[in-house]
Amino acid sequence: MEKKTKVLILGTYHFGNGGEHLINIDAGEIASDKIQSEILEVVEKLLKFKPTKIAVEARESKAKELNEVYSEYCLNKTYVENKLISHRNEIVQLAFRLGQKLNHDKIYPVDYPVDLPDNHFEYAKNICPELYNEFMNEISEYGTYVSNYMDSHTVCENLRYLNNPDRISKEHSSLYLHLAQVGAGDTYYGVDMLTEWYRRNLYILGNLQRIAKPSDKILVIYGAGHCKILQDFVKEYNKFEFIDALDYL
Incomplete structure (x- = not known):
């Protein structure tokens, strides 16, 4: 039997508070x-x-x-200010640290x-205001609840919350x-928006397939809004084995 690539998807909030999202969390x-x-x-938990x-x-x-910045980070054992990525970003705070240790x-x-x-x-605001106001x-x-929760919990507890399957399904x-x-x-404006959202996640899947080898264990660090779709893709692709992030948090 062919060995499958193990894929762990860690849904996270954006440490740098950047970008435009339906819900922006103050990290x-x-x-x-x-x-x-x-x-x-x-980091210590994910190293396992x-x-x-x-x-x-x-x-x-x-x-x-990105890898020029990462190489400099590994060489100096610290982040060096640059225009590409902020020190606050979860890529620096989690991925760089993990990569350097490994x-x-x-x-x-x-x-x-x-x-x-x-x-x-x-369109929804003008044509179907009840739906718009409800949404x-x-x-x-939801944003208020998430913000209050995160203010009173540790980073690890917040990541456990974001990767809870019930929360992921409800949000999706x-x-x-x-x-x-x-x-x-x-x-069909709503369908058009969702089509683009799924298309982006399919691109991500394609890039994961491109870098994956059967013996690999890939840690994917991504915004938690992607969790449901990416997890479904990984579970349904017969060359990948889904690993639950909660097993390591």
């Missing part, structure tokens, strides 16, 4: 002694997986530049961004699939 002061200690705790490759949420086209010679960026259409929100209220309530249903109905029977 706090990453450089504080408290949070640094909590991040190091997570013994990944042979670490894949991250950065453009695949930026692999050369003597990896490179990090693997596997992202391929797409332009998500935003006309579905304007925006749910976003607000309520904040993604629920939008398919926007413009159904007319413009």
Whole structure:
């Protein structure tokens, strides 16, 4: 029987508070002694997986530049300020640290961004305001809950929460699939948005397939919103073996 590539998907919040997302989480002061200690705790836990490759949420086209920064990080045993990536980013805080400890010679960026259409929100606001208001209220309530939870828990506890399968399924249903109905029977704006979201995750899958070898153990560090789709892809692809992040957190 052919050996399968083990793939562990770690859904995370963005430590750098960057980007445009439905819900933006304040990661706090990453450089504080408290949070640094909590991040190091997570690193030690993930080391037990013994990944042979670490894949991250950065453009695949930026692999050369990212690995120049990573190589300098490994050489100096510390982050050197640069324009490509902030010291706050989870790639630096988690992936670089793990890679350096494991003597990896490179990090693997596997992202391929797409332009998500935003006309579905304007359409919903004007044509189906009840749906729009319901969705925006749910976003607000969910965002408040997540923010309050994370403020009162450690980094590891927050990652355990984000990787909980019940939370992942509920978010995917309520904040993604629920939008398919926007413009159904007319413009299908909601479907167009979801198509692009799935397309992006298929690009990520393709990049993972490209770097994977049967003997590999790949740690994928990605925004938690990708968890449901990426986990499903990994579980359904017969050359991959899904590893639950909760087994190591």
